[in-house]
């Protein structure tokens with residue numbers, strides 16, 4: 511079946527896009543407003559897009575009144591934010607932080623979480639998060655009703671128990687967003703498959719090992 515976005519509502523198109531481009535990681539963004547209130551909210555229009563320098567993107571839509579969400583306003587005003595990553599024990603707090611709290615009320619406090627200082631930026635990270643990325647705003651690009659923020663990662667915070675030899679991340683199981691509005695997945699069902707070079711492909715499948723004839 512073909513579905514032409516021109517013939518459907520914005521709500522239906524949003525539903526199609528976000529249920530097909532899945533699972534998406536969740537950026538749980540802590541930011542600070544000019545009065546020092548720490549804001550916290552989840553965003554799944556999120557991904558890593560550059561490794562040298564380290565860039566990530568987050569796309570934030572306007573609020574229902576057509577204005578910027580608190581996170582977007584804070585990022586523009588301060589030029590910085592923290593992406594905290596969401597693991598299962600933090601799920602309820604993440605979900606609560608998506609409620610439309612007024613700007614003067616901190617979602618961090620409402621969710622009984624704690625702020626931990628960042629190293630290179632002023633906005634704090636979520637102390638309870640297993641991993642957090644301090645980011646400085648690289649640029650912001652308007653995309654219709656969304657704003658795409660590109661952040662440069664300037665510091666990683668990773669819980670010791672996730673770190674294996676040579677900075678390998680082990681047993682990290684962030685929650686993914688599968689579909690809107692509220693379907694999620696775990697990332698605990700893993701498999702590891704080695705990549706294949708062109709030369710290996712050209713040679714074809716490896717011969718089965720020769721076993722001694724009976």
Ligand SMILES: Cc1cc2nc3c(=O)[nH]c(=O)nc-3n(C[C@H](O)[C@H](O)[C@H](O)COP(=O)(O)O)c2cc1C
Pocket residue numbers: 536549550551552553554555556569570571572579580581582604605607608609610611687
């Ligand atoms: C898992 C999840 C992912 C979300 N992803 C986005 C997103 O990518 N972009 C967006 O604008 N809103 C997203 N939202 C909604 C915001 O979290 C919500 O509007 C929040 O109230 C914004 O808070 P703020 O005004 O404090 O910034 C998401 C909500 C949830 C629960």
